[in-house]
Each structure stands twice: as structure tokens, then as C-alpha cells.
Amino acid sequence: MALVEIKVPDIGDFAEVAVIELLVKPGDTVKPEQSLVTVESDKASMEIPSSQGGVIKEMRVKLGDKVSEGSVIAVMEAADVAAASPSPQPSPQRGEGATLPEPASVPSPSPATAGEGRGEGGPIEVRVPDIGDFKDVAVIEVLIKPGDAVKNEQSLITVESDKASMEIPSSAAGVLKELKVKLGDKVNIGDLIAVVEGAAGASPSSPPAAQAPVAAPAPGPAPSPAGEGKRSLPTAALPPHEPAAPSGQLPHASPSVRKFARELGVPLEEVKGTGPKGRITQEDVQSFTKAVMKGEAATKAGAAARGGGAGGGEALGLLPWPKVDFEKFGPTERKDLSRIKKISGANLHRNWVMIPHVCNHDDADITELEAFRVQLNKENEKSGTKVTMLAFLIKACVATLKKFPEFNSSLDGEQLILKNYWHIGFAADTPNGLVVPVIKDADKKGILAISQEMAELAKKARDGKLSPADMSGATFTISSLGGIGGRYFTPIINAPEVAILGVCRSTTEPVWDGKQFQPRLMLPLSLSWDHRVIDGASAARFNSYLGAILSDFRRTML
Secondary structure (H helix, E strand, O other), X not given: OXXXXXXXXXXXOOOOEEEEEEOOOOXXXXXXXXXXXXXXXXXXXXXXXXXXXXXXXXXXXOOOOEEOOOOEEEEEEEOOHHHOOOOOOOHHHHOOOOOOOOOOOOOOHHHHHHHHHHHHOXXXXXXXXXXXXXXXXXXXXXOOOOOOEEOOOOEEEEEEOOOEEEEEEOOOOEEEEEEOOOOOOEEOOOOEEEEEEEOOOOOOOXXXXXXXXXXXXXXXXXXXXXXXXXXXXXXXXXXXXOOOOOOOOOOXXXXXXXXXXXXXXXXXXXXXXXXXXXXXXXXXXXXXXXXXXXXXXXXXXXXXXXXXXXXXXXXXXXXXXXXXXXXXXXXXXXXXXXXXXXXXXXXXXXXXXXXXXXXXXXXXXOHHHHHHHHHHHXXXXXXXXXXXXXXXXXXXXXXXXXXXXXXXXXXXXXXEEEOOOOOEEEOEEEOOEEEOOEEOOHXXXXXXXXXXXXXXXXXXXXXXXXXXXXXXOOOEEEEEOOOOOOOOOOOOOOOOOOEEEEEOXXXXXXXXXXXXXXXXXXXXXXXXXXXXXXXXXXXXXXXXXXXXXXXXHHHHHO
């Protein structure tokens, strides 16, 4: 293995460009053409690839360093000795590398046309100048519109490849009469992008041939004035939605990061960058995606679709959410929602909107079961284990779920995933909001074991110490308001489950036994179910069977 210096290849007229991103670190194994660093000038950002494969032994540059052609950026232990000496002209090795236009390379059609028009004030065709080895680069940003006045060297569009993005400037000054490209179009050297009505007598002092090549890489021209056209972000190149109006400039990220964001469907303009000068890194995109998946963050498109709060319901064809100055009616106070309520609120809203809920209400006679529960607590008084009705409900639900397996399933497209395990979640009220710990393998545990585990999980919930593992994997959930009161309610299904059972406080009621009224302890049951998976007859049978088990708990052994 030989040590090889990896140098900056030919990058056109650029000199002293800043290193804005390090894509590898010592010890990493890289392949030929793999990008090592990202550099940026006033008009282009480009990734510098490795001229060969091997293991990075040392990085010779750090963030903020300035590099030029020939600067050593890394020392590599090459994969073979034959590649130990880098080619003096690394540019051709890169394939689709970061070669940018040089002043000497000028497509003949553009200057000739431009030269003819400038002297007479007639129409001038603006074409794509020499952009190096790039082929079929996508138009990702349009910086002007017909009718805008443009200056010589003012940027018209932004194009992007896998390794570089660059702005294509105008080769003449005048008024933009026609734009020949749109977002998502592919362009190559010499392609017509715009027609400019040149100003009469506005002939430049230098020959036209020296004007066209300044395209993307020219470091000298001033950037486009902020007021000379509103930038619009690509619709075709971005994810299925475009949530926000363009901010006026391309998100500050390298081409590979923008490509990565498009593949994940991430609106890059909504991601906060943590890199130098607010630059968006790949880790920022990944963190944003994870936050959205967990419900800790939301895209503007998602917020608009959900409606409410600051979003509104316009995306759903609803009237805008009312904006009211409440202080004109009386004193007010603002209080931030807790983190749990922010997360659960977004999930509950999604579940309520996307799942067709139906709710069945029934009563179960738990007179004998309550007497048995009281007896158990007396017998286990010294052990400190207190048995609640919820422990019996969990065991009863497991038995019922085994009888009706579609209630212990999840919907995946056009398929139903039937689960052969029974993990029962139970909603726990805490000072910060509702959480749902899960009793794993409830079918394998007895009433006393379930009661003890419930007590431990409830304490962790109140102390805010529940781990994600404590709250994941449920196949069915029970929401109990027995300690608070109420009669019936409609619990919201906890996706991706297909049903949830709600119970309220039991009450003693007169029940007709065929001869006379008898006082019986009745437990209200509220079963919400997903109508895409379950029909009304199955739901009625589920509740009836559950009520029969609670009335005679010996049925759990059948």
C-alpha cells in the first residue's frame, strides 16, 4: 500500500474557494470518484471527488480553509501501488466531477448571436456556456421572469448535477422577452435558455466571445439583485408537496444533500442547518425526518392539511381557522403545550382523520368479579400488591382477542397483519399528559403479575421515566376512566392498531333477572373499531363475548 496525496483538480477560474463541508474522515474507506469535500464560491458549490480508491489516512484541510487547483486535501493509502501517483490532469478521471467552465471554452453559437444583437438592440439568444463535463443537468431554480430587466452577467437560472450546482448568467443586458426553459428541464452546453431584447448601442468594450464563458463559474460578476425576480423552487425535483412559498434563495446545502432530501421527500427550506453559516448537512435532513416520523415536528404542508391552530383548513377545502383577538373580550394567559401533548395531539389528529371510527357501547355485569377482586386484595394485603379491575380487563381482552383475531391486527395496504402475540397497552394519566405503557405478553402472565407490572409502569409514567420500549409494541389498548367517572365515551384508536376499549366507572343498577330486579354492578364498555377491517357484527360479538367473560371469569380458561 502506498500513500497518495489527493489534490484539488482543475476547477476552472476558481481560486481560494472555501471548504464548507467535510464528507469523509481519517479511517474511512473511499471509492474512486467518491466526494471528499464540498467547496463553494459566490456562484457555485461543488464536491471534490477522490481520484482513486483507498483508506483516508489524513485530512489536510478543515472547515473554512481556502483551496485552489493543486491544493492537497487528503492523504490516502491507495488500494494499489499502480495508482500511487495521481494523474496530473485529474479532471477527466472524475467522470461527472466538479469541472466548471473556463473562459477559453466558448460555444460558438452564443457569442455570435449575442454579438449581432447587441449593436442593434435586437433580440439576443442566451445559451448555456461551457459547463465542463456535465451532461443533462437539471434546472432547479428560475431566478427571473419575462419582462424583467437583466444586467450583463446577472444569473438567470440555477442548474444542478449530482456533484455541483451553478448559476447560469446572462451574456447580455436588456429586457427578458422569453424564457425557453422551466423547472425540471435538462440542459446541455449550447442549449437556448432565454431571449433578451438588448439595449441599442449597448455594445460591450470587449469582444462578445469573452462574455459567454463566465456562466456558472465566473467569480467576478455581482450576484443577482434581490428585487429583480422571485426565485421559485422546483416542483418536479422536490417531494410530492411544496409546502411553503420560496424564501428567495436556494437552501444552503450541497448538491448531494439536496438530492438526499429529494429522495426522502424532505422540504429542504424547512430544515434548520447546523453546519457552518447555517449550512444544511445530511445529518440535519435525517434528524428532521426522524422528528416528523415521531410527531415531534411537522412540515408546513402537513400542518396546513391538518388545519387548526396556526395552520388552517384551506388544504382540505374548509373555511380558514378563525383568528380571534381574545384579549379584547377579557384577560388571557398563554401557556405552551407540554411535549407529550404536542406529540400525542398530532398522532391523535392523524388517527381520527385517517381511520373510519365506529364505537359500540355496552354494559358488563361485574358483580361477582368485583367481589373476587376485593377478596384477592384482602388475601394479598401483606404483599403490597393491589389488584385493580384493569388487570382483569387485560386478561379478559386477551381471551377475547384470541377468539376474534382480526381485532389483534394491523392494516398494511390491502393486507391484514394478524399478530400471534398479545401486548396490551393501557392509557395512564400523568401531570404532563396521556401516555400508554404496554404490558408485553399479557397472555403468559397472571392477574397478580399484571397488577404488579402495571403499578411499576404507572409510577414510571408519573415520574416521566418511561422509555420508548415501555410504550411500543401494543396490539390492543384499553383506556380506563374508572377512577375519574363518566358513563360512555369514544376513544380514538391508537394506530397502527385497529381497535381500542374504553371503560368508565362501574355503577350499581337494578337489573331484571326474569322474576325481579336485582342490584348488579355494571361496567360501561366503549369499543372503538376501524371499519376498514372490522364490521358491525364482529364488533357486537366482540363486546358480547367480553361482557360474558367479565360476568363469569372462569370462561378465560376455556
